[in-house]
Amino acid sequence: MKIIGIAASLHAGSFINRLLEAAGGELPEGVDFAVWQGLGEIPPYAAGPVPASARELAGLVAAGDAVLMTAPEHSLLPAELTYALDWMSAHDGLSGKHVAVMSASARACGAMWAQAELYKQLQGAGAVVMGAELVISPTRRHFGEDGRLTDSDLRDQVRAVIGQLCPAEVMEPALSL
Incomplete structure (x- = not known):
């Protein structure tokens, strides 16, 4: 199984970019994860030729089984x-995609x-x-020096979201720790 990650932020060190990267560390064994970094290169939609950045995104999403945003x-x-x-x-490109x-x-x-706005789109x-x-609590530390989630409640919530994308047979061994 392959999951494509897309963060809705143009700021490399933003919380949600770090959260997406950390989510990649919570995936079950055997699940590949690729984060698309080209958001800042996407132009507005216009009829005609598809720009390279949009082709790259479409190809990546088409090759994946699911998307985590x-x-x-x-x-x-x-x-x-x-x-x-x-x-x-x-x-x-997203028709029927989980x-x-x-x-x-x-x-x-x-x-x-x-x-809610992203769901609608x-x-x-x-x-x-x-x-x-x-x-999230601004008073708690969420990430370790290695970028992984340190907050166990947040880690459990992230794993629950990932569980919605992964078939049960993929999730069971990894999340039963």
Whole structure:
């Protein structure tokens, strides 16, 4: 099984980019994970030739079995993410694809609003959408020096989202630790 990761942030060190990378460390054995880094290169959708960045994304998503996305901590989606979804929607790149969305915010409604907007766009593109709004505490340490999740509650929540994408026979051995 192969999962494609897409973070809805253009900031390399953002919490949601780090969360997506850390989620890759929580995958069961035998599940491949590739994070797409080209969000900043996606132009607005326009009829005509498909730009290289949109072709790269479409090829990666088509080759994967599922997609794991992180929505921003605030209520607005970056324009580039909307462009990427527009390109994929126009070419049925998400039709029937299982997509899990994680969003984390210290503010009560930030994650909920961002995730709701992303769900709407993904469902409009034909994706099968699932996921969870993760509640984070700004007073707790979430990542270790190695980038892995240190907060056991957050790790359990991330594993539950991953479990929505992976078949049961893949999940059982890895998450029964």
